[in-house]
Amino acid sequence: MEKFVYLFKGGVDNSQAVSPEAMQAHMQKWNEWMQKLTKDGNMLGGEPLHPVGKRVSGTKKVVTDGPFAETKEVVGGYLLINANDINHAAEIAKGCPILEVDGSVEVRQVRPM
Numbered sequence: 281m282e283k284f285v286y287l288f289k290g291g292v293d294n295s296q297a298v299s300p301e302a303m304q305a306h307m308q309k310w311n312e313w314m315q316k317l318t319k320d321g322n323m324l325g326g327e328p329l330h331p332v333g334k335r336v337s338g339t340k341k342v343v344t345d346g347p348f349a350e351t352k353e354v355v356g357g358y359l360l361i362n363a364n365d366i367n368h369a370a371e372i373a374k375g376c377p378i379l380e381v382d383g384s385v386e387v388r389q390v391r392p393m
Contacts, residue, residue: 281362281363281364282362282363282364282365282366282369282389282390283324283360283361283362283389283390284360284361284362284363284366284369284387284388284389284390285358285359285360285361285387285388285390286326286358286359286361286369286373286376286385286386286387287355287358287385287386287388288355288356288357288358288359288376288378288383288384288385289354289355289356289383289384289385289386290354290356290378290382290383290384291356291378291379291381291382291383291384306377306380306381309377309380310377313375313376313377314326314359316375317359317361317372321362322361322362322363322372323359323361323362324359324360324361324362325359325360326357326358326359326360327357327358328356328357329355329356329357329358331354331356332345332346333346334346356378356383360390366387366389369387369389370387373385373387
């Protein structure tokens with residue numbers, strides 16, 4: 281098995297009001313999906329991320345407050361999973377609830393150091 285990171289992007293539209301019931305139902309789908317990943321031995325860890333942050337860049341180590349205007353989709357969280365290969369990891373990602381709200385899952389293989 282290889283390690284992969286799922287980066288969750290988009291899927292949040294703050295311009296539309298979402299009822300607490302709809303939000304709860306969506307979170308339940310996330311819980312069920314992650315429980316299945318755990319049961320199947322794919323889940324290694326992960327967490328949601330705060331929507332704001334800081335970026336440190338360049339040789340001058342300039343610190344910029346976020347969210348970042350040049351970012352079209354905010355990274356909302358990540359998971360670290362086990363999968364046979366990148367195709368298997370992408371297939372598993374198809375079950376992610378963020379896809380139901382027009383978000384995306386970026387699948388990246390972890391490179392050994």
